[in-house]
Amino acid sequence: MLELAGLSWRIGAVRIVDDVHLAVPEGEFLAVIGPNGAGKTSLFNLVSGVHRATSGAVLLDGRDVTRQPPHRRARGGIARTFQSSSVFATMTVAEHAELAARAAGARRVTAAAVTRLLARVRLEHRAGDLAAGLSHGDKRKLELAMLLAPTLAGDGPRLLLLDEPMAGVAAEETSELSSVLRELHQGEGRTVLMVEHHMDIVLGLADRVAVMHHGRLLAAGTPAAVMADATVQDAYVGEAL
Numbered sequence: 001m002l003e004l005a006g007l008s009w010r011i012g013a014v015r016i017v018d019d020v021h022l023a024v025p026e027g028e029f030l031a032v033i034g035p036n037g038a039g040k041t042s043l044f045n046l047v048s049g050v051h052r053a054t055s056g057a058v059l060l061d062g063r064d065v066t067r068q069p070p071h072r073r074a075r076g077g078i079a080r081t082f083q084s085s086s087v088f089a090t091m092t093v094a095e096h097a098e099l100a101a102r103a104a105g106a107r108r109v110t111a112a113a114v115t116r117l118l119a120r121v122r123l124e125h126r127a128g129d130l131a132a133g134l135s136h137g138d139k140r141k142l143e144l145a146m147l148l149a150p151t152l153a154g155d156g157p158r159l160l161l162l163d164e165p166m167a168g169v170a171a172e173e174t175s176e177l178s179s180v181l182r183e184l185h186q187g188e189g190r191t192v193l194m195v196e197h198h199m200d201i202v203l204g205l206a207d208r209v210a211v212m213h214h215g216r217l218l219a220a221g222t223p224a225a226v227m228a229d230a231t232v233q234d235a236y237v238g239e240a241l
């Protein structure tokens with residue numbers, strides 16, 4: 001579904017993403033890990049179109065989208081979240097969902113459709129509440145609902161890029177958020193790329209793990225194979241996952 005062919009992003013002489021080759025089949029849950037500054041977010045920016053690659057290509061369903069702006073790639077099925085939460089404090093949960101559905105082109109957005117959308121991320125009980133009052137975990141769920149809102153106007157996103165979905169989320173909320181992500185992947189069949197530092201979350205969700213280090217793809221494989229890889233272990237010596 002997604003293929004990165006020698007993907008690179010340089011600023012001057014600095015190689016921030018360096019010659020990454022990676023193929024992601026439809027339906028896979030791929031976790032991208034690596035030390036701080038390894039280039040994980042930059043890689044997501046190249047896939048979603050926030051940054052334009054300086055060389056190499058991004059292929060979506062075999063089509064070269066490297067030069068497409070973010071909104072064209074979104075129409076092609078790519079959706080992403082960012083490291084920091086982006087919800088509007090003074091809008092209710094339901095209003096967020098409705099706004100996102102309308103922005104995606106849905107003409108008629110019924111209360112029942114909004115409830116069903118919120119139920120997919122286990123947030124329907126907070127529909128009438130202001131986003132300001134939500135816990136970090138619930139804000140993350142709301143972002144996921146907004147990501148899925150285009151399903152009210154059509155098929156919705158097929159490739160979800162989740163940048164540290166557990167960032168700022170309290171420990172007691174992570175297992176439910178993991179269940180929501182698992183449901184989007186296994187239940188709805190969406191392909192997921194997730195940057196995540198918590199290895200317990202990664203091991204619980206990912207089919208495959210890609211390890212980045214200094215902009216390069218160091219290894220990609222099953223979680224067990226990657227964790228046992230000597231090159232990966234060397235890269236992490238003295239650095240937090």
Ligand SMILES: Nc1ncnc2c1ncn2[C@@H]1O[C@H](COP(=O)(O)OP(=O)(O)OP(=O)(O)O)[C@@H](O)[C@H]1O
Nearest residue numbers: 011016034035036037038039040041042043083212
């Ligand atoms: N727009 C930019 N201009 C200059 N340097 C940048 C820019 N974006 C990223 N960088 C640098 O590129 C490197 C990779 O950053 P990136 O945010 O992609 O890493 P990361 O693996 O996501 O890190 P983290 O885990 O801390 O989020 C860092 O050294 C960062 O300072």
